[in-house]
Amino acid sequence: MSAQPEPTIHRSLLIIGGAEDKMGRATVLRRFxxxxxxxxxxxxxxxxxxxxxxxxAEVYADVFARLGADRTVTVDIQSRxxxxxxxxxxxxxxxxEATGVFMTGGNQLKLAQLIxxxxxxxxxxxxxxxxxxxxxxxxxASIMSRFMISMGDEGITPRQRSSQxxxxxxxxxxxxxxxxxxxxxxxxxxxxxxxxxxxxxxxxVDEDTAAEITDGRVLTVxxxxxxxxxxxxxxxxxxxxxAEDAPLLVSxxxxxxxxxxxxxxxxxxxxxSFSEMHPDVDMRRSEREHPDGSAPVV
Amino acid sequence: MSAQPEPTIHRSLLIIGGAEDKMGRATVLRRFxxxxxxxxxxxxxxxxxxxxxxxxAEVYADVFARLGADRTVTVDIQSRxxxxxxxxxxxxxxxxEATGVFMTGGNQLKLAQLIxxxxxxxxxxxxxxxxxxxxxxxxxASIMSRFMISMGDEGITPRQRSSQxxxxxxxxxxxxxxxxxxxxxxxxxxxxxxxxxxxxxxxxVDEDTAAEITDGRVLTVxxxxxxxxxxxxxxxxxxxxxAEDAPLLVSxxxxxxxxxxxxxxxxxxxxxSFSEMHPDVDMRRSEREHPDGSAPVV
Numbered sequence: 001m002s003a004q005p006e007p008t009i010h011r012s013l014l015i016i017g018g019a020e021d022k023m024g025r026a027t028v029l030r031r032f033x034x035x036x037x038x039x040x041x042x043x044x045x046x047x048x049x050x051x052x053x054x055x056x057a058e059v060y061a062d063v064f065a066r067l068g069a070d071r072t073v074t075v076d077i078q079s080r081x082x083x084x085x086x087x088x089x090x091x092x093x094x095x096x097e098a099t100g101v102f103m104t105g106g107n108q109l110k111l112a113q114l115i116x117x118x119x120x121x122x123x124x125x126x127x128x129x130x131x132x133x134x135x136x137x138x139x140x141a142s143i144m145s146r147f148m149i150s151m152g153d154e155g156i157t158p159r160q161r162s163s164q165x166x167x168x169x170x171x172x173x174x175x176x177x178x179x180x181x182x183x184x185x186x187x188x189x190x191x192x193x194x195x196x197x198x199x200x201x202x203x204x205v206d207e208d209t210a211a212e213i214t215d216g217r218v219l220t221v222x223x224x225x226x227x228x229x230x231x232x233x234x235x236x237x238x239x240x241x242x243a244e245d246a247p248l249l250v251s252x253x254x255x256x257x258x259x260x261x262x263x264x265x266x267x268x269x270x271x272x273s274f275s276e277m278h279p280d281v282d283m284r285r286s287e288r289e290h291p292d293g294s295a296p297v298v
Numbered sequence: 299m300s301a302q303p304e305p306t307i308h309r310s311l312l313i314i315g316g317a318e319d320k321m322g323r324a325t326v327l328r329r330f331x332x333x334x335x336x337x338x339x340x341x342x343x344x345x346x347x348x349x350x351x352x353x354x355a356e357v358y359a360d361v362f363a364r365l366g367a368d369r370t371v372t373v374d375i376q377s378r379x380x381x382x383x384x385x386x387x388x389x390x391x392x393x394x395e396a397t398g399v400f401m402t403g404g405n406q407l408k409l410a411q412l413i414x415x416x417x418x419x420x421x422x423x424x425x426x427x428x429x430x431x432x433x434x435x436x437x438x439a440s441i442m443s444r445f446m447i448s449m450g451d452e453g454i455t456p457r458q459r460s461s462q463x464x465x466x467x468x469x470x471x472x473x474x475x476x477x478x479x480x481x482x483x484x485x486x487x488x489x490x491x492x493x494x495x496x497x498x499x500x501x502x503v504d505e506d507t508a509a510e511i512t513d514g515r516v517l518t519v520x521x522x523x524x525x526x527x528x529x530x531x532x533x534x535x536x537x538x539x540x541a542e543d544a545p546l547l548v549s550x551x552x553x554x555x556x557x558x559x560x561x562x563x564x565x566x567x568x569x570x571s572f573s574e575m576h577p578d579v580d581m582r583r584s585e586r587e588h589p590d591g592s593a594p595v596v
Binding site for chain 1: 453489502524536545547553556557558562572
């Protein structure tokens with residue numbers, strides 16, 4: 001009698017550019033529910049970035065239930081002391097039981113200041129490492145970066161000091177995440193950031209669009225818009241000396257606009273494949289790449 | 299007694315992104331006057347793109363006079379028959395005497411339909427070849443391309459069929475010019491165009507900024523904003539098959555944002571140099587590169 005092979009655990013992030021569809025096909029949130037285990041999913045919603053945390057948590061619990069996942073716990077952290085609790089019934093304990101963790105939109109700086117370096121932050125990392133899917137939209141997307149955009153200006157032209165980096169949750173060490181990318185015209189600020197930190201990739205996610213990232217490396221695009229990648233590793237720039245607010249020289253950056261169906265290797269910064277398939281078809285294809293043996297386990 | 303060497307003739311384009319300063323330092327228009335010969339300049343303004351042609355012509359004649367060039371003739375073409383006149387006193391004859399030709403903003407499609415392939419169009423080419431500077435702002439910038447953007451949508455995400463190309467004046471065969479670039483968020487449409495025509499470079503010029511192009515090859519940036527270059531020659535794209543309005547795959551395009559003081563080789567699509575000098579200083583430097591012997595001759 002041979003032993004069952006150990007299931008392979010894949011680490012999964014679902015980085016959503018904000019304003020994802022909740023009432024219609026809900027392609028992006030449907031993908032989240034599927035990755036979290038569908039009917040067997042145990043969801044945690046962290047609405048602490050939002051100024052309307054209760055309402056946000058309720059909306060997502062309802063959508064997840066409509067999409068087949070009816071067990072959602074809200075972990076609404078409003079102080080670092082609360083985030084550091086370790087007793088039974090605390091937020092970190094709920095996250096330790098989850099197959100899917102969802103961080104809502106709002107203010108990423110507030111969220112990072114509440115949970116960064118706390119027990120809740122560590123519980124999210126534990127969940128990620130054991131294969132639970134970690135999702136976030138808008139502010140909840142930004143916070144996944146090690147270097148988090150906390151604020152910045154709109155526009156196409158990269159300008160000196162047009163945005164601020166602070167410490168994020170560090171689920172994605174080498175990529176700066178931006179969201180509402182096309183809708184809020186964030187090309188310039190993302191380019192200015194990678195010009196200043198060329199070792200990092202810039203990733204801008206459009207609204208109602210998600211970057212699904214497997215094992216920290218393979219990006220698959222889901223949803224209606226595009227995911228933009230900026231690679232300034234070989235660019236020439238004057239970011240070290242330009243005056244405040246001056247247009248920056250950024251010459252030779254490599255950019256990628258990736259619609260649904262694209263897969264991209266974040267380590268080599270190259271396109272892996274692209275299919276013109278309908279998003280639903282593409283989702284089924286992605287599911288084949290996550291066979292049952294690789295489903296999240298707790 | 300040795301013969302005087304023949305002066306070298308440099309061909310000059312000044313491609314302005316619109317909304318250039320006229321009341322203050324007027325850096326961009328000052329450069330135009332200087333390139334056209336300063337006090338010795340003989341200017342032609344072509345205001346036909348504008349719905350307010352008389353007013354536009356008057357504004358530019360006044361600015362040029364304030365900047366030292368007081369001989370400006372208006373060539374306001376309003377029909378192709380008029381553009382094809384060859385009698386004394388016609389528009390083409392005035393252009394044949396000019397050291398500087400300036401095309402105002404307005405509707406580039408109207409301007410191209412009035413002068414493209416006419417005697418006025420040919421006179422502009424003759425002026426260019428003999429060293430007169432050809433300048434245009436906004437619509438007058440777009441029309442310089444062989445492949446002219448006649449209309450298009452705003453936004454960062456490149457989308458299929460988000461813009462239209464028509465035949466321009468063909469002073470710049472291998473570059474698609476766009477204007478009001480940052481101010482009207484034209485990154486997406488320019489990327490979609492070079493994705494569809496990867497042999498062409500895309501060039502987007504910000505407002506109150508100019509791309510000075512010498513001999514069809516060397517670009518120098520002047521003014522307050524930036525000049526953006528998109529090079530999709532090595533990009534992977536689905537522009538040949540994407541559905542209308544779908545986000546396009548454009549993976550591996552090389553981009554350059556160039557502030558004032560940058561020089562760029564349009565033939566090799568590489569940065570030549572960059573200086574952090576004050577725009578005025580930079581202008582003086584550029585003038586040294588156009589010594590008296592290379593001033594426009596008629």
